[in-house]
Amino acid sequence: MTTDVHGSEHGLSKFHQLLVDQLRHEFTASQQYVALAAWFDGRDLPRLAGFFYRQALEERDHAMMILRFLLDSGVPVTVPGTDAVRNDFDTPRDPVALALRQERAVTDQFHRLVAAAREENDYTGEQFLQWFLREQVEEVATMSTLLAVVDRASGDLFDVETFVARDLRPAEAVEAGAPETAGPAAS
Template sequence: MTSNKTGDSSHSKFHRLLIDQVRHEFTASHQYVAIAAWFDDQDLPQLARVFYEQSLEERDHAMMIVRYLLDSDVTFALPGVDDIETDFAVARDLVALALRQEREVTDNFQRLARVARDEDDYTGEQFLQWFIQEQVEEVAKMSTLLNVVDRANGNLFDVETFVARDMPSEDNGSQGAPGTAGPSVS
């Protein structure tokens, strides 16, 4: 293994961005816990469940990247997380935040794939394909949820019914997903 650390110029641009993506994934996980806790506090258990599950998914994504970096002999310092939003007023704001976050993550993975391709890192580019497909599903899921919240006109019990019926708990052991560093929480 190399003795490179996160800021070393000897890391490829792709590896530096991938290490930064670990930070983004852990930050997203924390953000989803904050969203879930708000829904939990509002006695909306179905919405809370969706976002607690999203938090676990983001954590697993970070651990998949950690596993890839370790398997690629990239030594790095685990980055911390960014500040998250915790001052929420209405449910729509939380779901809109989740959708924005998923779109940002999609942009990050697409950028990572471009950089991997530009650097002729075909293994890295291939590693990202699962994440890119996963993001299509995540953006669609949050877009649908935001549309349902908007159509409910403030009746969150209708949203709860929709979530219970149409957004069942996910089997996070997705086919073809990269392995995680350590055990998966899924």
């Protein structure tokens, strides 16, 4: 491993190193959503399972958007593994609360990325991140709403399933203005 004068691996700017790190975060988020989906799927809650399976694909696509940007920017990339994910939960509220915490953490990560791009006058990088900032507002709002619905349902998961089926419709396969992915987007 080589380190430049700024302490970055492989001579990367702080912004590019954070973006490479974000690949791991996005792939980990995708795997965590698979674990949440499997937890609901194993309890015969198909709407909640489907919602979280779709979230997993969305996070995978976010990683692939970052990968495409890095490759197009000439930044050397080593595709990372993922961090550990949680698979066991005591109540149906626990996985949804974890999802909300995860989305808030990802929002903070993107704020740090924008600050680093701005600090380095990387206008292209900052522009690339704008879509992710808007996406994170939506993601936190969705998970906050889902957690509130789970709490109000007082254990009646059929009400939650009905809400998910009625109100949490799948997003368009590829949103207008979304960055391009490396390889095909999940559809």
